[in-house]
Amino acid sequence: MALIAVFVLAIPGVSLAETWSVPGDFATIQKAINSADVVDGDEIEVGPGYFYGARITKSVTLRGSGRTYITNGPRPWRGRDLSAGFLFRGKKAENGSDAKIFDFVFQGVDFPVFASQWSAVVSSVTVQNCTMENAVQAITMWHADDWDVQFNKIVDLEAINGGGIGIVVGSYSGDDAFENLIANNEITGTVYVDPDDRGGYNAAGILLVSDNRGKRRGGLVEGNLVQRNRIALVSDTPRVVPVVGVELTDTRGWVRSSSVTDNGVTDNDLSGTADDVLLEPLKLDDVNTVQ
Numbered sequence: 001m002a003l004i005a006v007f008v009l010a011i012p013g014v015s016l017a018e019t020w021s022v023p024g025d026f027a028t029i030q031k032a033i034n035s036a037d038v039v040d041g042d043e044i045e046v047g048p049g050y051f052y053g054a055r056i057t058k059s060v061t062l063r064g065s066g067r068t069y070i071t072n073g074p075r076p077w078r079g080r081d082l083s084a085g086f087l088f089r090g091k092k093a094e095n096g097s098d099a100k101i102f103d104f105v106f107q108g109v110d111f112p113v114f115a116s117q118w119s120a121v122v123s124s125v126t127v128q129n130c131t132m133e134n135a136v137q138a139i140t141m142w143h144a145d146d147w148d149v150q151f152n153k154i155v156d157l158e159a160i161n162g163g164g165i166g167i168v169v170g171s172y173s174g175d176d177a178f179e180n181l182i183a184n185n186e187i188t189g190t191v192y193v194d195p196d197d198r199g200g201y202n203a204a205g206i207l208l209v210s211d212n213r214g215k216r217r218g219g220l221v222e223g224n225l226v227q228r229n230r231i232a233l234v235s236d237t238p239r240v241v242p243v244v245g246v247e248l249t250d251t252r253g254w255v256r257s258s259s260v261t262d263n264g265v266t267d268n269d270l271s272g273t274a275d276d277v278l279l280e281p282l283k284l285d286d287v288n289t290v291q
Helices: 002-009 029-034 282-286
Strands: 019-022 043-046 049-052 061-064 068-072 084-088 100-102 105-107 111-115 126-128 131-135 137-142 148-150 153-159 165-171 181-183 186-193 203-210 225-227 230-235 243-250 264-266 275-280
Touching: 019 029, 029 043, 029 049, 111 131, 131 137, 137 153, 153 165, 186 203, 203 230, 230 243, 275 282
Parallel strands: 019 043, 043 061, 049 068, 061 100, 068 105, 084 111, 100 126, 105 131, 111 137, 126 148, 131 153, 137 165, 148 181, 153 186, 165 203, 181 225, 186 230, 203 243, 225 264, 243 275
Antiparallel strands: none
16 A cells, blocks of 8 residues: 555646644634645635634635634625625636635624625635524625535524625626525524615525626526525514515516526425515516426
8 A cells, every 4th residue: 555655646746635724734714825835725624713704715625623613704895894704806816716615603794605706707616514693695606606505504694785695696797607506505594684774675595686786787697506495584674674585686677588597496495484486577487497
């Protein structure tokens, strides 16, 4: 066996992934990601304990060990006191595509996993076995493709003139959101509506949306699969912000065709939510599979 190991290591161009620890090798998750020693394919093992999140710019695996809590993190927008846990927002070559996130507990973080870019698609991210509590939007996937989002638990949501969403897949800058898998997740509890919320929108367990409001330019939201999720949500102020289980929306309405097409919504348990599926416009039923 030793001879085999030596032979493998001697092959030119073969490199073995490193595992780094936080705390240990690095004091924070961000310092680990920023280090020149940590390269694409490496693993960063975190915790147990309480940690600040990070901006993800490499194709690394992030894994919680024991009870690893993310309780704060980078700000997606300047001047607004809203936090992200793991933030995907970078140049095309360093936007965190192919990253993997396992086994974290996010407590009181507004956007636990947040991908939002104007000029680059974030591809092939895995988010599994995480718990997200009291988020505004637990998993936000703008312009995402080939994500694998499974076996997560989302408990309670906050609505503050927007949000109140467990998982959102969408487009607002012309780039597409396609072929993402959202399966075997549990989204349960209460949507807590801010007392000053003006309403005019729905909270949702899972939202697929092509957003053309204002100066936004929604692209295709296509080929996404939403299956075997359990959604049991109630609003504490339904007259202001009602809740739906799954929503598919093209904000243009129906203009000869739709940008929200060929998505599958199948085998989900929505019995714990008053309104199970909302289609805006209703003709989305013709170009998507909704069971």
